[in-house]
Amino acid sequence: MSLSTANLMETVKKQYSFKLKANIDAISSLVGIQLVAILFSLGGIGGSLSSSEGLQINFNYYSADVVLVFTMFWALVTAITITTKPYRNHDFTFVTNRLSSSLSNILFLLTGSLLGAVTANLSRYLLQLIAFLFRDQQVYSGPFDFPVFILGIVMSALYIFCVCSIGYLIGALVQVNKSFVLLVPVLIIGSIFLGESILVQLFQFYVMEPNFVFFLIKILITTALFFLASISILNRMEVRR
Amino acid sequence: MTTLLVSVIPIVIMIAVLILSLKFRLKMNVKITHWLLIVYVGVLLLSLCISFFMKSEEPAEMVEEKQKTDLYEAIYSGEISKIDTPYLLDKNSFDYSGESLSITSANAEVGTTIFIERKSVDDNMIEAHIYGSFSHMNGMDFSEKIVPPRVKISEQYMSIIYPGSQVIKLALMKNVFAVNQITGDKMVNGVTIDGPIVYLRIPQSLEVKAGSELSLQEVGK
Amino acid sequence: MSVIECRELSKAYLRKKVLNQISFTIEENKITGVIGRNGVGKTTLLKIMAGFTKETSGEIRVLEQRPFNNLYTSVNSIFVDDQMSFPPALQLQELLEAAQTFYPNWDMDFAQRLFKYFNFDPKHYHNTLSKGRTSTFNAIVGIAARCPITIFDEPTTGMDEAVRKDFYRALLKDYIDHPRTILISSHHLEEMEDLLEDVLLLKNGKVHLHIPISDLKEWAIGLQGQASSVLPWTEGKEVLYQNQIGLNATYVVIKNDLSEAELAQARLNGVKITPVHASDLCIYLTSDTKGGIDDVFINR
Incomplete structure (x- = not known):
């Protein structure tokens, strides 16, 4: 029988299109979680301001913030899920090595991040429509600004994809040693209670960065580091033991 | 004019998605998830389109x-x-x-x-x-x-x-x-x-x- | 050409040694049965070959490369067992299509015909199949992939007898048209006897025997008769199996290295000489006691 040669990029491409079909349930859960988030967003956030001449303004702010945060949560869960045994075993039923498996996973997560970013940013218009139709409230949204719309999608996708890399690393660590299942939440909760300044610093480093280029550099390097760490961890893992 | 143009884009995308999904249905079994996604994205794009027409009551841009x-x-x-x-x-x-x-x-x-x-x-x-x-x-x-x-x-x-x-x-x-x-x-x-x-x-x-x-x-x- | 080479290959899980410095070579396009008791390391050995798990020490070469994390080994081999994992979101038909994209030698027409023969519904899902049906589907994937190295680990788990026979026959027929290196581990040696060329017998983490099945069939003989006439023939020989029949009669299995003259002499002494089935022999060889389960019941 003739022997075949395997090309890494070809294999990754095949695995990627395979995963788009195989992990389709992840996409339906994205839709589900965003619908729930839209429901939560319908109340909006209230605010009020008054002038010295007795004029008072009561605002109700609507935004897709909750949808974006929920989507990031979805990204975390999805990234962890695809590092688990059943998902890795799907790869090893067919042609793979550990690198191609991770690369195709990352491509899948990138696709999910882009999809999540686009839908999250579009959901504001659905919010606006629902508020108008069912709450009889005209929500002013200002003129449609195409560059800002694209900026919204890019920024959201960067956040979601970065969360994916965190989830993927957590998943990889858990695969190495199950004790990380306990250790990771303990670390996170511990850092909230003890090292409050660390969280504040992280928040300032990423979320408060007003320069797009700096933000891009920061978040891409972070994401790349997390994925590289995960790849090198998973590269030594045995499967189907 | 630009507003009109921009409002047309989502409609074009939606029609493209519909045509593509119809074309691919012949080849593969479209599952509930596919439809869920198509309907969801469709509704989102539709509300984007509607938002352009809801603008009529909105105030003018500031000087x-x-x-x-x-x-x-x-x-x-x-x-x-x-x-x-x-x-x-x-x-x-x-x-x-x-x-x-x-x-x-x-x-x-x-x-x-x-x-x-x-x-x-x-x-x-x-x-x-x-x-x-x-x-x-x-x-x-x-x-x-x-x-x-x-x-x-x-x-x-x-x-x-x-x-x-x-x-x-x-x-x-x-x-x-x-x-x-x-x-x-x-x-x-x-x-x-x-x-x-x-x-x-x-x-x-x-x-x-x-x-x-x-x-x-x-x-x- | 040898496609699989092991040199002093060992594998340990934590401290427990499963494979202990085994060495063997498997030639191209041979069908080899990997035989051994449960827990002897058959699955471990096959998984190392497929690149799923890593050897602890020693060397393994599959197609002249180390299989662990190797794309070349992966594309040229397939590992089939009842644990084969498929995404639950895909229908059986889609799984076949996925396999087609991955395996360059995949024969879709052949796969479809097997699929139809075994009455699979293209719209069903893999995780809803019964145990036997799962094994059957996995076997279809394994045969139709036509990988140069095809590994079946207990492929017939849960299959009923008719399906098992069909499977072996399909495998043999496809092998004749498209020769490849096949390794099968199974408990049902007697069903596979016609299929196998070589037997690799594992015992206590070691290769106990690695010989052609034709040799295995003549490797041992059984001597039956009065204990007094049978036992002298076993002197100085390794008794593989011994069983008492009735009061005085006994049955012993020894390695077949008696000369024609000795055999004739034995027959004159009233010893009945019988060939030993390969499958029985494998049981005797891999057993730790001489009398099998009967040992439990004597001298109580």
């Missing part, structure tokens, strides 16, 4: 200049009446030939200031300007929602009837935090409200008195 000029600065300098400002909400003029004028008010908050500019001539003419603003940082001006005080003159009395503490309810759509981080938009900081301010231009030698609830402020000296 660029308005953001730059400071209302109070212009009032204190006495220059505001000379420029064509979008802060102007209402304007009345009255013929008045008396030598003194008493200003009374209704529904005024204690300490409400009335600004008075003395003209360089005695032309027996009183002009009452009402200024105010209510705008949002994302380029919208809701000033027309402000009910301006009504000004009337009978004999030597001028009565200013304020609409009372007026509450305007407003729903605003904000960008996601990921965008605001770059654009610098903040939660409430983006909103400015001023006024309504009553600004009177009176003949040079007219004597003006007012009740204790009002304070008179002469400007432009």
Whole structure:
């Protein structure tokens, strides 16, 4: 029988299109979680301001913030899920090595991040429509600004994809040693209670960065580091033991 | 024209998605998930399209200049009446030939200031300007929602009837935090409200008195 | 040409040694049965070959490369067992299509015909199949992939007898048309006897025997008769199996190295000489006791 040669990029491409079909349930859960988030967003956030001449303004702010945060949560869960045994075993039923498996996973997560970013940013218009139709409230949204719309999608996708890399690393660590299942939440909760300044610093480093280029550099390097760490961890893992 | 063009794009995308999904259905079994996704994205794009048509009731974009000029600065300098400002909400003029004028008010908050500019001539003419603003940082001006005080003159009395503490309810759509981080938009900081301010231009030698609830402020000296 | 080479290959899980310095070579296009008791390391050995798990020490070469994390080994081999994992979101038909994209030698027409023969519904899902049906589907994937190295680990788990026979026959027929290196581990040696060329017998983490099946069939003989006439023949020989029949009669299995003359002499002494089935022999060889389960019941 003739022997075949395997090309890494070809294999990754095949695995990627395979995963788009195989992990389709992840996409339906994205839709589900965003619908729930839209429901939560319908109340909006209230605010009020008054002038010295007795004029008072009561605002109700609507935004897709909750949808974006929920989507990031979805990204975390999805990234962890695809590092688990059943998902890795799907790869090893067919042609793979550990690198191609991770690369195709990352491509899948990138696709999910882009999809999540686009839908999250579009959901504001659905919010606006629902508020108008069912709450009889005209929500002013200002003129449609195409560059800002694209900026919204890019920024959201960067956040979601970065969360994916965190989830993927957590998943990889858990695969190495199950004790990380306990250790990771303990670390996170511990850092909230003890090292409050660390969280504040992280928040300032990423979320408060007003320069797009700096933000891009920061978040891409972070994401790349997390994925590289995960790849090198998973590269030594045995499967189907 | 551009708005129309932009509103067409999502429709085109939707039709493309529909055609593609129909074409691929022949080849593969479209599952519930595919439909769920297609319907969801379709609804989102549809609401984007509808949002373009819902704009009809939205206020006009703010004049660029308005953001730059400071209302109070212009009032204190006495220059505001000379420029064509979008802060102007209402304007009345009255013929008045008396030598003194008493200003009374209704529904005024204690300490409400009335600004008075003395003209360089005695032309027996009183002009009452009402200024105010209510705008949002994302380029919208809701000033027309402000009910301006009504000004009337009978004999030597001028009565200013304020609409009372007026509450305007407003729903605003904000960008996601990921965008605001770059654009610098903040939660409430983006909103400015001023006024309504009553600004009177009176003949040079007219004597003006007012009740204790009002304070008179002469400007432009 | 040898496609699989092991030199002093060992594998330990934590401290427990499963494979202990085994060495063997498997030639191209041979069908080899990997035989051994449960827990002897058959699955471990096959998984190392497929690149799923890593050897602890020693060397393994599959197609002249180390299989662990190797794309070349992966594309040229397939590992089939009842644990084969498929995404639950895909229908059986889609799984076949997925396999087609991955395996360059995949024969879709052949796969479809097997699929139809075994009455699979293209719209069913893999995780709803029964145990036997799962094994059957996995076997279809394994045969139709036509990988140069095809590994079946207990492929017939849960299959009923008719399906098992069909499977072996399909495998043999496809092998004749498209020769490849096949390794099968199974408990049902007697069903596979016609299929196998070589037997690799594992015992206690070691290769106990690695010989052609034709040799295995003549490797041992059984001697039956009065204990007094049988036992002298076993002197100085390794007794593989011994069983008492009735009061005085006994049955022993020894390695077949008696000469024709000795055999004739034995027959004259009233010893009945019988060939030993390969499958029985494998049981005797891999057993730790001489009398099998009967040992439990004597001298109580």
